[in-house]
Amino acid sequence: MGIRRKGRELALQALYQMEMTGDTSPGALEIFLSHFEGNAKARDFARRLVSGVITHREEIDPLIQRCAENWKLTRMAKVDLTILRIATYELLFCPDIPVSVSMDEAIEIGKRFSSDDSATFINGVLDQVAATSGVKEL
Secondary structure: HHHHHHHHHHHHHHHHHHHHHOOOOHHHHHHHHHHOOOOOOOOOOOHHHHHHHHHHHHHHHHHHHHHHHOOOOOOOOOOHHHHHHHHHHHHHHOOOHHHHHHHHHHHHHHHHHHHOHHHHHHHHHHHHHHHHOOOOOO
């Protein structure tokens, strides 16, 4: 598994935990990451993603809501919503990551951590996010 894939998976797990506990402090992230051995670069990438999602959540969530036709954020599976938040953050605020990579990674992580239908749902919402926000491939 690549460094960035591992970082995305760590970010997913950390953000999910933060969602469940309500503790989005940097200390909570560091405690979470201290339980994982492995590549320091993957943990650094996870920090970047978690920090970005938390910082820009007021911009990310309304965009996801608009792009997820007939779905309220409160009705979405928390894992799917967290994956969408990470990918949307990447699409909007990480010009160094190709659009197709962000989308493909989100879909693959959805297949691994969520239900069979998640990949299609995530793909559809992210297609709308990309179109709505005008992000283009590098």
